[in-house]
Amino acid sequence: MVRVTITQVAAHAGVSVASASRALNGQIASAETVAKVQHAAATLGYVADATAQSLKRGRTKQLAYAVADIGNPVYVEMMSAIERVVSASGYRLVLSSTGTSSSSVDVVRDLGRGYVDGMILSPLRVTDELLTALAKTPTPVVVLGRLPDDVNLDTVRADSLTAMRLVVGHLVAEDRRDIAFVNGPVDTTPGAFRRDGFAAAVLAHPLLTTRSVDAEDFTISAGYAAARQVLEGDRRPDAIVAANDLIGIGAIRAAEDLGLRVPHEIVVTGIDNTELAGVVRPGLTSVDLGAEERGRVAAELLLARIAEPSRAAHTVTVAPSLVVRGSSVHRPNTQGHASPADRSTEATGLGEERAAG
Amino acid sequence: MVRVTITQVAAHAGVSVASASRALNGQIASAETVAKVQHAAATLGYVADATAQSLKRGRTKQLAYAVADIGNPVYVEMMSAIERVVSASGYRLVLSSTGTSSSSVDVVRDLGRGYVDGMILSPLRVTDELLTALAKTPTPVVVLGRLPDDVNLDTVRADSLTAMRLVVGHLVAEDRRDIAFVNGPVDTTPGAFRRDGFAAAVLAHPLLTTRSVDAEDFTISAGYAAARQVLEGDRRPDAIVAANDLIGIGAIRAAEDLGLRVPHEIVVTGIDNTELAGVVRPGLTSVDLGAEERGRVAAELLLARIAEPSRAAHTVTVAPSLVVRGSSVHRPNTQGHASPADRSTEATGLGEERAAG
DNA sequence: AGCGGAACTGTAAACGTTTCCAACGATCTC
DNA sequence: GAGATCGTTGGAAACGTTTACAGTTCCGCT
CATH class of the missing domain: 3.40.50.2300 (Response regulator)
Known part of the structure; x- marks a missing residue:
């Protein structure tokens, strides 16, 4: 089972390699040639070498x-x-x-x-x-x-700005007034733009108190550490906006470990709307950035x-869209819109509601 | 910024392409040639074409x-x-x-x-x-x-057999006697071997009552559906062994939706020990198959x-190893070994204990 | 019958690289 | 000093394919 080349196919079919190549690639060739070549290729088990094709054609696919x-x-x-x-x-x-x-x-x-x-x-x-x-x-x-x-x-x-507006708007609608933003490293592109987006989104709501802390990176454990630091501070926020879902999940864990109930004492939101957000309990409200x-x-x-x-x-x-889950909705039946439970997904039985960006 | 070939490098260095190639690949060449060629390559910004190398060398890397x-x-x-x-x-x-x-x-x-x-x-x-x-x-x-x-x-x-032995052994130690196995499609390789493994593992415990059901595939939603069917049946098991973590998570959701508390009324285990298992609440006991x-x-x-x-x-x-989390441990402080909380991971604050396979 | 063109074919030259081989000068050995 | 040896070099042939080009055949047309 060694490599069979187009030369052998051509020989077996009794034509030149040029004709063989043309026949195999649907170029101009007589029906008879095509038949002979295809038959030869089939019996010999010919497959064109990708590397040689790439070299000749100038593209690798x-x-x-x-x-x-x-x-x-x-x-x-x-x-x-x-x-x-x-x-x-x-x-x-x-x-x-x-x-x-x-x-x-x-x-x-x-x-x-x-x-x-x-x-x-x-x-x-x-x-x-x-x-x-x-x-x-x-x-x-x-x-x-x-x-x-x-x-x-x-x-x-x-669209980080819209994403942040969705989150902040949602939290304000949920009567949250003191928001901590747990970002990832600010020297990364997502970190920088989510910071700016958050800052801009907050401007629309003058009564808000906010602060920021940067986690070491965009992981659960870094989010846990950063959130814990925020939650153990002297003035506890009533909402945590995490820069991604992993940090958000870390924040939920941190709250749990401190005996704080989510969403009752503190609400948490994430970003990315990864599969994890739907799997965690309570479900993590998250902005779907349309990955x-x-x-x-x-x-x-x-x-x-x-x-x-x-x-x-x-x-x-x-365009981003907000997916509301349990981690941010303290009063499920007093919202302006339908109760999340109304749209529970059949798979997880998880209530979630999506708002366009 | 068009493609610069080794021929141009050779010309620029005043040597043959053969010498240029040798100089660049660390083959035998005089110090002077190497210097000239390297300099030429650097000034021209030469990078060897991967496709041509692949064709000639016969391997693509x-x-x-x-x-x-x-x-x-x-x-x-x-x-x-x-x-x-x-x-x-x-x-x-x-x-x-x-x-x-x-x-x-x-x-x-x-x-x-x-x-x-x-x-x-x-x-x-x-x-x-x-x-x-x-x-x-x-x-x-x-x-x-x-x-x-x-x-x-x-x-x-x-090692599906050992994996299943670990799970079944653990459940028996937890005083579970009626186990439902929620498998994935049995015509898949993992499905077949996990089925056989479960059957064999169960043989070691004659007092066990068991049954099996196959989910449509290895997903959360399929696991949810299959587990729900099992849990709504007339005789409810006291444990669900899922063929992978996704099915296991589906099973936890199904139990929740039926008002069954995990692990109090029913315990659930998964397989694969994916990140999801550690993120879900309660944590999903799972066998780490060493992915x-x-x-x-x-x-x-x-x-x-x-x-x-x-x-x-x-x-x-x-070799697999069992990672015990909250989904399977009803009486955390009455086990033979240390309480899971003793080894909580710093990141998630999640109790888990690992047993070698 | 002669001619233009269409349809097809084969030869050979590429694509950019590595490497075989022969050739070369220099050094060494006897 | 002649020959062997060594280290280095360049020409050219590959690797397997596609394709430009020129050639052949055959057909229809005048």
Whole structure:
């Protein structure tokens, strides 16, 4: 079972390799040739070598998805959406973890090696170095996340400001007046924009008291530590807004461990609306930033750019939506809208309500 | 910023392409040549084309991970472990979802195209067709999961029997006598082996009453439906053993919705010890099948086989361990061992105790 | 009958790299 | 000083494919 080449197929069919190639690729060829070649290919078990095709054709039919932290379910969700689009278009997806050894700059540099036709990059930090590397590479790149305004690249981003407005508005409607924002590291892109979004959202509500604390990173344990610190302080807030679901879950745990009932004594919200938010008890109210849609759109943008490299750069912003669950609703039957229980999902029996962004 | 080839580097350095190639690859070359070539490469910004190298060298430095359902966190965990090993060895990882369009047979056939040097396959169903395809392919494949005994392939598997013994033993120690097993589809590999494992484990405890029901698939919603059916039956069990964590979580939800307190009226256990198990309340007692280790070992086996294709096939079985959480422990302070709370993890404040397999 | 063109085919040149092989000068050995 | 040896080099052939180009055949048309 060694490699069978097109030369052998051609010989077996009694035609030239050129004709064999044309016959196999649906190029112009007589019906007789096609038949002979296809028969030869079938009997010999011929499959075209992908590497040789890539070299000759100048494209690999591979796309890369580069992400720092595949441990976060939200990136898995994106990856899943990307994979669907990509493989439906006949591309393969290669996974480039930027977390392990190489930084995302290295990953972009690696693009020069030409093993992929394009890349979807989800950088945790956007440095100048990364931007110059991105400007230099001839390979199409779509960035997931916010970029400086003067950068001319295809981008898909979430709307942190609206997300925060949804959360803060919801908490105010729930009669919360003292909100603690537990952010992730503020030197990351999501950290920075969620901070700004929160600050802006709060401005609309002059009576609010707020404060911020940054967790070490976007994980449950870091969220637990940061939230605990907030909750043990002298003036306890009546709401915690977490910068993502993992931190939010950490916050719920912290509250529990301090004997505080959620949502009675303190309400908690998350961001990302990961599967975890629906699985935790009480369910974590969360803003869905449209991870699935962002992944899908990013993949579509990339494919479109590959098809037409000179097209103008697009920036797509995906609208967030608020998913209300038990962690933020103290008085379930006194709200303006229907009780969450009315729309319980059949699967989990979990009450949740979605508000458009 | 067009592609700069080794020919240009050679010209710029005033040497032949052969010498340039040797200088760049650390082959035998004079110090002077190396200096000239490296300088030329640096000034021109040369990066070797991966495709051409692959074609010439006969290996792509890419490995594939093929999995049906990337939605299940346990496969993500494996993928993460695989990615670490693979990228540390200078390989790229390409993700082949067998769920979307192609079956795992197609994926194996695709190997013939030679775009990867090897593959880690995690098939949900092992058919004869798949086995013959595996036997035919010259590309190294490591299978995650159980195979028939006469198949001579590198394999990494979990120990379902021991896993089930751990669970059943634990439940018996908790004075449970009527156990319902909520399995996934029994025509899948995990489904079949967990069924057999459960049956065998139960034999050791003659006084047990047991029954089985198969969920539609290994998801929360399917688990919810199947568990609900069991719990609404005329004779209610005092324990539910779920075939994985997702089904287990579904079972907890079902119990909740029926007003049954977990673990007081019914205890529930899962399998896989995914992150979800630790995040849910009450924490889901689960058997850790060593997903991380299985992924890592599979990657190592694959690399070893690539390095030495003629080596004997290895089968590695990873030992499971029981992680006890709140969902199965009704009387936390009357157990033989320490109270779970004694070993609470700092992050979640969640009590859990691990027993070796 | 001659001619233009359509339809098809084969030869050979690419794609960018690695590597075999022969050739070279310099050094060493007897 | 002749030959062997060593270290280094460049030409050219690969790897397996696609494709430009030129050639062939055949057909219909005038």
